[in-house]
Amino acid sequence: xxxxxxxxxxxxxxxxxxxxxxxxxxxxxxxxxxxxxxxxxxxxxxxxxxxxxxxxxxxxxxxxxxxxxxxxxxxxxxxxxxxxxxxxxxxxxxxxxxxxxxxxxxxxxxxxxxxxxxxxxxxxxxxxxxxxxxxxxxxxxxxxxxxxxxxxxxxxxxxxxxxxxxxxxxxxxxxxxxxxxxxxxxxxxxxxxxxxxxxxxxxxxxxxxxxxxxxxxxxxxxxxxxxxxxxxxxxxxxxxxxxxxxxxxxxxxxxxxxxxxxxxxxxxxxxxxxxxxxxxxxxxxxxxxxxxxxxxxxxxxxxxxxxxxxxxxxxxxxxxxxxxxxxxxxxxxxxxxxxxxxxxxxxxxxxxxxxxxxxxxxxxxxxxxxxxxxxxxxxxxxxxxxxxxxxxxxxxxxxxxxxxxxxxxxxxxxxxxxxxxxxxxxxxxxxxxxxxxxxxxxxxxxxxxxxxxxxxxxxxxxxxxxxxxxxxxxxxxxxxxxxxxxxxxxxxxxxxxxxxxxxxxxxxxxxxxxxxxxxxxxxxxxxxxxxxxxxxxxxxxxxxxxxxxxxxxxxxxxxxxxxxxxxxxxxxxxxxxxxxxxxxxxxxxxxxxxxxxxxxxxxxxxxxxxxxxxxxxxxxxxxxxxxxxxxxxxxxxxxxxxxxxx
Numbered sequence: 001x002x003x004x005x006x007x008x009x010x011x012x013x014x015x016x017x018x019x020x021x022x023x024x025x026x027x028x029x030x031x032x033x034x035x036x037x038x039x040x041x042x043x044x045x046x047x048x049x050x051x052x053x054x055x056x057x058x059x060x061x062x063x064x065x066x067x068x069x070x071x072x073x074x075x076x077x078x079x080x081x082x083x084x085x086x087x088x089x090x091x092x093x094x095x096x097x098x099x100x101x102x103x104x105x106x107x108x109x110x111x112x113x114x115x116x117x118x119x120x121x122x123x124x125x126x127x128x129x130x131x132x133x134x135x136x137x138x139x140x141x142x143x144x145x146x147x148x149x150x151x152x153x154x155x156x157x158x159x160x161x162x163x164x165x166x167x168x169x170x171x172x173x174x175x176x177x178x179x180x181x182x183x184x185x186x187x188x189x190x191x192x193x194x195x196x197x198x199x200x201x202x203x204x205x206x207x208x209x210x211x212x213x214x215x216x217x218x219x220x221x222x223x224x225x226x227x228x229x230x231x232x233x234x235x236x237x238x239x240x241x242x243x244x245x246x247x248x249x250x251x252x253x254x255x256x257x258x259x260x261x262x263x264x265x266x267x268x269x270x271x272x273x274x275x276x277x278x279x280x281x282x283x284x285x286x287x288x289x290x291x292x293x294x295x296x297x298x299x300x301x302x303x304x305x306x307x308x309x310x311x312x313x314x315x316x317x318x319x320x321x322x323x324x325x326x327x328x329x330x331x332x333x334x335x336x337x338x339x340x341x342x343x344x345x346x347x348x349x350x351x352x353x354x355x356x357x358x359x360x361x362x363x364x365x366x367x368x369x370x371x372x373x374x375x376x377x378x379x380x381x382x383x384x385x386x387x388x389x390x391x392x393x394x395x396x397x398x399x400x401x402x403x404x405x406x407x408x409x410x411x412x413x414x415x416x417x418x419x420x421x422x423x424x425x426x427x428x429x430x431x432x433x434x435x436x437x438x439x440x441x442x443x444x445x446x447x448x449x450x451x452x453x454x455x456x457x458x459x460x461x462x463x464x465x466x467x468x469x470x471x472x473x474x475x476x477x478x479x480x481x482x483x484x485x486x487x488x489x490x491x492x493x494x495x496x497x498x499x500x501x502x503x504x505x506x507x508x509x510x511x512x513x514x515x516x517x518x519x520x521x522x523x524x525x526x527x528x529x530x531x532x533x534x535x536x537x538x539x540x541x542x543x544x545x546x547x548x549x550x551x552x553x554x555x556x557x558x559x560x561x562x563x564x565x566x567x568x569x570x571x572x573x574x575x576x577x578x579x580x581x582x583x584x585x586x587x588x589x590x591x592x593x594x595x596x597x598x599x600x601x602x603x604x605x606x607x608x609x610x611x612x613x614x615x616x617x618x619x620x621x622x623x624x625x626x627x628x629x630x631x632x633x634x635x636x637x638x639x640x641x642x643x644x645x646x
Contacts, residue, residue, distance in 0.1 A: 003107040008153035022144030073271040124174035132164035206231040216303040227344030232295030240302035251313040260378040287353040405472045414456030423452035430503030432463030432515030437502040440586040444500040463515035487535040496539040509551030525555040547572040550626045559630040568624040
C-alpha cells in the first residue's frame, strides 16, 4: 500500500457536504434504533394532515383552504428563518479549524493533518468509519465529526471511491499490527502549506449584493458568469423577492382600465406563489450533482421570476398560437439561464436538474388552471353605495315579478286545437353572459314552431345581459313554475312538450344558470326529471345543448321521451363564444338539419355527422352528441308531422 498526500483548500461547500453527510448518519442510526423512532415522523405528519382534513370538513369548517395555505407558508417561513439563523451561528470562521488550506499525509501507521495553525498526527484506531460520495471522502472519528477529503484534489487517477478503499486497507492493516506509542516521538516542525487550486464552490468571502445582481444580469444576456459571484446573500434574496412582488402588483394594476381598489386579502390568497418558488428552488438544489446549496438555487429561481412575471402579463393580451410560441421561447430562455448558472457553480452540465425543474413549473401552471387560481391583487371599485342599493332593489323586484310574467305569457298563447295532439315549445337559455345561448333558443323556437305548428304556443325563459326584460328569467324555480303552468294549459295525456335548453355545462353534469342580475342554482338532470313528473306532462322531446349534457339522458329516458344532447357525459361541446350566434350543435341541428330532415331522428343523425366532421377538421376531441328515442313518442311525432306536411 503506497503512501500518498493530498493538499486542498476547504470551502463552505465542503462544510455543507460534511454537515449533510453527518446528519444523514445520525438519521440512519436513529431509524435503526427502534420502530418508534423510525416511523414517528411519518405518523406525526399523517396525524397533522388528518387534523387539517377533519377541521376543514366540520360544519361550519374550523379551517378553510385559505387558512391552510397561510399556515403552510407560515410554517416554511419560520423554518427558513430558523435555517438562516442556524447557518449564521454554526458557520465556521475563516482560517479556523475547518476553512482554509490543509495537507493530509496518509501512511500505514496513521495520517497527519497539517494546517496553518495546527499540526496533528492520528493513528488509524481513532477512525471509526470511512465513507465516500462522488465528490468527497469522509474519515469519521465520531457519529458526525471527522475529516473531509475533496475528490477534486486527489492525485490522478485516484477517485473518491478508490481513495476510500485505499484508506480502509490502511485501517485493516493497522488493526492487525500491534499498537505503537507515538507519544515519545519528537514532534516535527509545522510545514508551510501552499494554497491549493480554487474551485467554483461557495466562495470564502461572499460577493456584494451589487456583484450578485450584476452577475444575474450577465447570466441573462451573456449566458456565462463567475460562479463564485452567485452566493445567495440574504439581502439579495430579499431584494429580488420584493422586486418581483412590486412588479407583479404593478403589472396586474395595468390590466384594469377603470378605478380599482387594492385587494388586501389577495396577499393571503396568493401566498401559494412564494411557496411554489421555494419548492422549485428545493427541487433544483436536490437534483443537481454535486448538490447546490439551497440559497444558491433560490437565487437562480428568483433571478428568473421577474422575466416570467413580465412575459406572463404580456401573454394575457395575445392570441393562443402567439402564447404557445412565447411559452417555447421562455422555456428555452429559462433552460439556458438555469443551465449556465448551475454549470458556473458545479462545473458540470445539469440537464436533468434543469429539465426536471422546468417540468415542475409546467405542472404548477397546469395545476393553477385546474383549480382556478387567479393571481391578482386588485378588484374593480364598487359603484356608488346608494346607486348599488337602488340597483339591488330593482333586481329584487324583477326576480319577484317572474311568476306573474310567466303566467301572463302563457295566458297569451294560442288556444290548443281540439281533437288532435298539439306541440308546446319551452325554451331555456341559462347563461346570460354570452348572446349565443339566447340566439340559439330563439332559433329553436322558430324551427320547432314552423315544423310542428307551435309558433303561437311557445314560451321562452331567457337570461340575456343585453336585455334582461325581454323574456322571463331562466332560473330553476321559474322553469318549475313554467312547466306546472303549461301543464294546465295543455292536454297532458295527448299534447307534446318540446323543451330546448342551451347554456354552459359542467363536468358534474349541471347546466349553468346566471345573468347580470345574479347567480342562481344550476340545473341538474334529477331536478328536471322531478319537475316533469310533478307537471304530469306525458309526452316530451328534450334537447340539451351544453358541455357534458349526456348526463341528462339516463334520468329522463322512457318510452314517451326523446332526449337529444350536444355532447356525451364526459365530453365538451364547442362554439359557445361571443363571436358566434350559435353553438356548433345549434348550427348543425336547429339551423341546418331540422328544416330538411323527414324525422327528428334523421335531423339528429345528420347533425351528429356534420359536427363530427367539423370537430375532426379543427383538431378538437369529438363531442359525441347523444340521442335517446322512445318508440311511442316517435310514432306520435310521425302522426303530428303527417298532419303538418309543411
